[in-house]
Amino acid sequence: MSTAHLVVCGRCGQINRIPLDRPLRQARCGNCHEPLFGGQPIDVDETAFNRHAKHNSIPVLVDVWAPWCGPCRAMAPMFERAASVLEPDVRLIKLNSDAAPEVSARLGIRSIPTLLLMQSGRIVAQTSGAMSTDQIVGWTRSHLASRGNHDKPERIRP
Ligand code: ZN
Secondary structure (H helix, E strand, C coil), X not given: CCCEEEEECCCCCCEEEEECCCCHHHCECCCCCCECCCCCCEEECHHHHHHHHHHCCCCEEEEEECCCCHHXXXXXXXXXXXXXXXXXXXXXXXXXXXXXXXXXXXXXXXXCCEEEEEECCEEEEEEECCCCHHHHHHHHHHHHHCCCXXXXXXXXXX
């Protein structure tokens, strides 16, 4: 079993190994020395999305949005507040679907905003529609709590 968390830096993309007995909240990136968790969602492009989805050992919550989408813009501050609640148990990232159409297609995104909860590169839960901070946090925690070892989450199709 793993003896360390793997956390991708939101600034430089470095994959950091943090021993399990070290507090994640205070951890800094070994490369750029920024705090790994700043209480803010990270804006990702296609490359950064793939890196975060694949290499974080902690769950990743993705907000798929677009600048022209009113409900997406309305949810942005809720998602931001959810980051300060859920970090460092969960990494929150924002994917602009207009800027990453290939990823959106691969993930099967049909409407936005869509929230994806991912673990080890796989989608473990997905929902659409704007949500409040409490709803985002509750939805995320309920899916993390209900995940047993026997789950076979859907694998992202290449
Ligand atoms: Zn860094």
